[in-house]
Amino acid sequence: AQSVTQPDIHITVSEGASLELRCNYSYGATPYLFWYVQSPGQGLQLLLKYFSGDTLVQGIKGFEAEFKRSQSSFNLRKPSVHWSDAAEYFCAVSPNAGKSTFGDGTTLTVKP
């Protein structure tokens, strides 16, 4: 069965600083990989996804993620964080872009 690990429960960065959120997955083959953002009391918004091809994927709101097969990782990055980026971030893996397994999430706090 697939699994997802987000090692960082909570990350605090200063506004304007760079950000990297870690995600490691366990799956027998190359899965579909996703990053979602969730604001309090809200649903999920897809930031980006990886299926195949270029291992560096660009998403919305200036986010990008890099798939590294050798490390089973799919880390999310942003060069300059904005206060509005404060939220919960979930990495997810899916064998067929349907049923997803989510990590426990990383809470991002942005300091002014």
Place this chain on the structure above:
Amino acid sequence: GAVVSQHPSRVICKSGTSVKIECRSLDFQATTMFWYRQFPKQSLMLMATSNEGSKATYEQGVEKDKFLINHASLTLSTLTVTSAHPEDSSFYICSARAGGASTEAFFGQGTRLTVV
């Protein structure tokens, strides 16, 4: 992207009553829908997978008689929490996936259920 609408967004019900949550795909036909539950400060846990016109497949530990799922059309799936109790209070989120070569499931906005 495709839109999935979930209704209601919030509901409060009395213990022992049943609550129905709807998940609609507004601009595509969803052959498969997924229902997740999210407790406060926790991740999303898949409850069940429903395919249009067939019985839902429940994840281990999810009571199928308590969480009734119906996927009667290609645009609508419903989750009914029967005889709700305070421990059923949670955030329920659905996602919908079109068939064929679709590479993404789209999420609804979620429903906050509070059982008092």
